[in-house]
Amino acid sequence: MEAKIIDGKAISNRIRESIKQKVEELKNKGGPTPELDVILVGDDPASEVYVRHKERAFRQAGMNSNVIRMDADTHQDAVLEQIERLNNDKNVHGILVQLPLPPQIDPRLIINAIDPKKDVDGFHPVNAGRLMTGQDCLEPCTPKGIIRLIQETGEQIYGKYAVVIGRSNIVGKPISLMLLQNDATVTICHSKTSGLEDICRRADILVVAIGKPNFVDNRFVKDGAIVIDVGINRVNNKLIGDVNFQEVKQKAGWITPVPGGVGPMTITMLLENTLQAAMRNE
Numbered sequence: 001m002e003a004k005i006i007d008g009k010a011i012s013n014r015i016r017e018s019i020k021q022k023v024e025e026l027k028n029k030g031g032p033t034p035e036l037d038v039i040l041v042g043d044d045p046a047s048e049v050y051v052r053h054k055e056r057a058f059r060q061a062g063m064n065s066n067v068i069r070m071d072a073d074t075h076q077d078a079v080l081e082q083i084e085r086l087n088n089d090k091n092v093h094g095i096l097v098q099l100p101l102p103p104q105i106d107p108r109l110i111i112n113a114i115d116p117k118k119d120v121d122g123f124h125p126v127n128a129g130r131l132m133t134g135q136d137c138l139e140p141c142t143p144k145g146i147i148r149l150i151q152e153t154g155e156q157i158y159g160k161y162a163v164v165i166g167r168s169n170i171v172g173k174p175i176s177l178m179l180l181q182n183d184a185t186v187t188i189c190h191s192k193t194s195g196l197e198d199i200c201r202r203a204d205i206l207v208v209a210i211g212k213p214n215f216v217d218n219r220f221v222k223d224g225a226i227v228i229d230v231g232i233n234r235v236n237n238k239l240i241g242d243v244n245f246q247e248v249k250q251k252a253g254w255i256t257p258v259p260g261g262v263g264p265m266t267i268t269m270l271l272e273n274t275l276q277a278a279m280r281n282e
């Protein structure tokens with residue numbers, strides 16, 4: 001039987017509608033308008049597109065977003081100064097530094113300078129450590145969105161065997177921890193894993209975050225598995241996932257498309273985190 005599609009766009013629209021209402025309620029009771037400030041260094045075209053999408057989503061949810069544009073040759077100290085200013089600005093609830101950064105800037109130093117209470121990307125070591133130890137935190141947006149997508153299937157995560165391909169700090173590691181916290185048994189695979197296909201073929205939940213178009217085909221997939229494709233690859237001006245969608249949908253139980261799967265949820269979770277930060281710091 002063909003897999004059911006997890007429609008990230010529709011789920012995302014529903015959550016955005018509810019966020020919009022909560023923002024309205026917050027404002028009506030005299031609370032602040034949640035605000036995200038994005039620092040964009042240089043003129044990477046993909047980053048420009050992402051930032052534009054974020055701005056539009058914030059506007060539509062009734063929140064403020066402000067983009068601070070800095071030249072590609074900006075000195076690291078100038079970025080740190082901006083972060084310090086935003087950390088101290090009561091009207092700013094979320095701070096995001098768009099990655100990748102130009103080579104003269106150390107992304108770790110930059111992320112570590114953000115006030116963890118305003119770290120709506122959830123990349124600061126304080127938030128990562130709180131996630132690791134099961135404490136309340138600002139969770140990274142893509143993995144947070146993935147958990148929501150899996151929950152939307154109505155299938156339990158509890159007791160399932162989950163395999164994650166990819167061990168990055170922004171997707172692979174945090175999604176593995178979140179699946180673990182939801183009582184899955186988790187295996188993390190990466191570029192040096194041997195016997196990848198065999199490991200993946202046992203997974204009830206397979207999360208793929210590699211960055212290689214159509215890498216995962218039916219040989220990696222168990223009948224009826226939930227397959228989450230995080231990959232975004234631009235091939236001949238089209239967006240392609242890491243999973244061979246046409247093939248795998250014949251075998252999986254559930255599958256996310258690209259585009260329209262994980263992608264829209266990432267921005268939606270950014271909206272949610274910014275609202276959360278604004279409500280906490282009222």
Ligand code: NAD
Pocket residue numbers: 142165166167168169170171172189190191192193196209210211212230231232233262263266
């Ligand atoms: P990354 O490059 O930091 O990490 C890729 C991971 O894949 C590494 O851990 C590496 O070990 C693993 N890998 C590479 N080749 C492999 C192989 N042959 N076999 C097994 N593992 C292999 O990437 P990332 O930042 O985690 O992103 C992964 C993908 O997800 C990219 O396509 C990225 O564009 C996409 N992404 C999408 C969203 C979204 O919102 N949908 C968000 C973040 C990243």
